[in-house]
Amino acid sequence: MNRKLLLRLTLPLAIAVLFTVTGSDTARAKTYCERLYESARRDYYSLLESERKQRFHDSWERVINSFDGIVDKYPECSKAPDSLFNMGVLYQKLYHRSWLKSDLEKAQKAYERLTKSYPMSQLADDALFGAAQILEEMGRKKEAYKAYDKVRNSYPSGDMSGKAKKKLTELASYAPRPDPVKPVVSKPGKFKVSDVQHWSNPNYTRIVVYGSGQLNFEKHSLKRDSVTGKPPRIYIDIKGAVLPRGIDNSLAIRDGLLQQARIAQYDADTVRLVLDMESLKDSTARALLNPSRLVVDIYGEGQGEGQSALAGDPGSSGLISSGSEVLPLSQQLGLKVKRIVLDPGHGGRDPGAVGPKGLREKDVVLSLAKRVKTALEARGYEVLMTRDSDIYVKLEDRAIFANNSRADLFVSIHTNASKNRAVRGIETYFLGVARDRQSSETAMLENAVSNENTLSDLEQILHSLINQNNMWHSNELAEAVQDSMHGMVSGKYGTIRNLGVKQAPFYVLSKTGMPAVLVETSFISNSSAEKLLQRSDFRDTLSDSITRGIINYTEKVSRQEGDPS
Secondary structure (H helix, E strand, C coil): CCHHHHHHHHHHHHHHHHHHHHHHHHHHHHHHHHHHHHHHHHHHHHHHHCHHHHCCHHHHHHHHHHHHHHHHHCCCCCCHHHHHHHHHHHHHHHHHHHCCHHHHHHHHHHHHHHHHHCCCCCCHHHHHHHHHHHHHHCCCHHHHHHHHHHHHHHCCCCCCHHHHHHHHHHCHHHCCCCCCCCCCCCCCCCEEEEEEEEEECCCCEEEEEEEECCCEEEEEEECCCCCCCCCCEEEEEEECEECCCCCCCEEECCCCCEEEEEEEEEECCEEEEEEEECCCCEEEEEEECCCCEEEEEEECCCCCCCCCHHHCCCCCCCEEEECCEEEEHHHHCCCCCCEEEEEECCECCECCCECCCCCEHHHHHHHHHHHHHHHHHHCCCEEEECCCCCCCCCHHHHHHHHHHCCCCEEEEEEEECCCCCCCCCEEEEEECCCCCHHHHHHHHHHHCCCCCCCCCHHHHHHHHHCCHHHHHHHHHHHHHHHHHHHHHHHHHCCCCCEEEEEEECCHHHHCCCCCEEEEEEEECCCHHHHHHHHCHHHHHHHHHHHHHHHHHHHHHHCCCCCCCC
């Protein structure tokens, strides 16, 4: 046969055979990839259904690595985007157990990797929205705004578009704004301010300047000028710092201690914070780490480090001063928190406050306490509960249980109530004298269940009020829990009022022999808040935030934090 004719006959056949083999290999690879994905998904559900597995970081990593292997080996597989999305979800869930920032960063990277590698995937807008939520949780709200804006613009018909629009409304103050002034260019190593916040405490006002990088500052005070009438002022120069665009330059406070706080780029290398006083007796400033921040506390007349213990601020008993920093006795001795007692309020014949639709406080707080217990135990703490079922426990017996258990901390969990159904928000209490009507009414509401309270208890309660070391710790614990609750809940469920840290003479707190706080998670008397309290995801967020606050406090008191520069 002619060689050319033979070539014409055999070449198409060879190509057909080659195509058949290659196509078969591709089909086989795709099928194998999908089988791997289904196996990883089974492990995924097995992990989420097993509380035991969730206690170990390695259990999470094994499942995550299964999905990661699919993406690396079969990037063209139809299940590659799903694998990346599952990695993001798992790392995000893991973070709310481990509280390791690296886990949250890995979740963000997985989501961003999905949006960059598979922009046409049906999960791309979900991943971008997830990345934006993480940025918001990290406090990087300007970046979060841009990410939500990208969801809205890049995926206008996606199911995340509506949610992104709501987020943009909530974060409107972080929207990029044109600045006629040429911005100062941030150089490597500079402290870059990211946010300025304030809290009004019954005993003092706290201003916090958040940022990243090395923090160095100088603090100066100016007395009241009798000639010009200018009030006393404090100004703090943060050296080697830059103030980006979009940071609010002025905070109107007017809480009786501070009129306002102003922050500006003083020169190319200095950011200046100016505090205009209404009343000033003392002040402290310190640089703290993780996150890097400047914390300024302002004490008014009759307050500060030298005030009466009944006013709620620690005096000299059990405390020493290190520069402007006051260290508790427990920190001097290197004592740590190991055993925690959680106290779900009310129970049994005492339903606590009842919402407009019949939701009972006793049921909500027991559900929250169980969640917090599980999360704390996963971090190695020993956790006991004053009740773990729907039973009635006297207020005094709750405190006796904590004392007999030699607990290191006591956290009582409640929902608030008010005659005014429009009132809503979250607040945290430690033992002290109520300074406003709402605080005194809340204390009366929580104390009313006890029939044993008599005038003879007053002496013991007053003794508890002057236990200054416990009061210092209780104040710090209350602030850590309150900051965590408001930070996690408000950003996720719209604007929820931060009612702050307060003092009140709660009977159950007065009987405990360790640092103790009472957390009012929400006003169940408010119909909107009642609806939220019925939701499992809201309870998860509340319990996560209480857990994080407790952990933040325990980590703080177990180490000496950074000194002012």
